[in-house]
Amino acid sequence: MAYVDYKTALQVDCSIQAAHDGVNRMTKALLEKHGANWREKLPPIPTVPIDAQRRWSVPSAGAPTGGAPPGNTPRGDPERARTLKEEGNELVKKGNHKKAIEKYSESLKLNQECATYTNRALCYLTLKQHKEAVQDCTEALRLDPKNVKAFYRRAQALKELKDYKSSIADINSLLKIEPKNTAALRLLQELNRA
Numbered sequence: 001m002a003y004v005d006y007k008t009a010l011q012v013d014c015s016i017q018a019a020h021d022g023v024n025r026m027t028k029a030l031l032e033k034h035g036a037n038w039r040e041k042l043p044p045i046p047t048v049p050i051d052a053q054r055r056w057s058v059p060s061a062g063a064p065t066g067g068a069p070p071g072n073t074p075r076g077d078p079e080r081a082r083t084l085k086e087e088g089n090e091l092v093k094k095g096n097h098k099k100a101i102e103k104y105s106e107s108l109k110l111n112q113e114c115a116t117y118t119n120r121a122l123c124y125l126t127l128k129q130h131k132e133a134v135q136d137c138t139e140a141l142r143l144d145p146k147n148v149k150a151f152y153r154r155a156q157a158l159k160e161l162k163d164y165k166s167s168i169a170d171i172n173s174l175l176k177i178e179p180k181n182t183a184a185l186r187l188l189q190e191l192n193r194a
């Protein structure tokens with residue numbers, strides 16, 4: 001339940017570092033306790049209405065405080081965004097990465113979410129579009145500075161772009177968060193041999 005609470009808090013305000021830290025801690029604990037399928041045991045994460053998200057965001061100087069109707073906000077429709085992301089996930093399972101990228105891109109226009117960026121980055125990696133993968137991982141890390149998948153996938157993309165120094169830096173950042181991450185340790189060995 002703590003994982004669900006942290007994820008809900010991040011929908012309200014994605015800048016809460018304690019919630020990011022909590023998600024990372026809970027992910028580790030759930031992975032150790034339940035294995036790779038731990039997400040299947042989670043209750044659904046509630047969707048926070050846009051007006052609640054806007055209420056907590058601080059208006060910039062000179063911005064009207066009344067708030068635009070939900071359809072006109074840049075954040076759009078998180079429910080539709082989630083549906084599009086899930087459609088993208090299904091396409092990935094079927095191996096249709098190009099179509100999945102389209103779904104993830106549509107989803108991101110409605111709601112910028114870390115997981116959608118890392119999912120699209122995975123598709124870009126598969127299609128050998130490494131620069132795009134780096135950009136998506138960088139966006140994901142802007143939203144969640146301790147996102148393990150974003151560090152790992154960006155390191156993979158940077159390795160393919162032969163930017164070994166930056167790739168090693170990303171793996172080292174990842175290992176500070178998860179020192180026993182076997183995939184990261186394996187990639188680091190490959191990078192040290194490159």
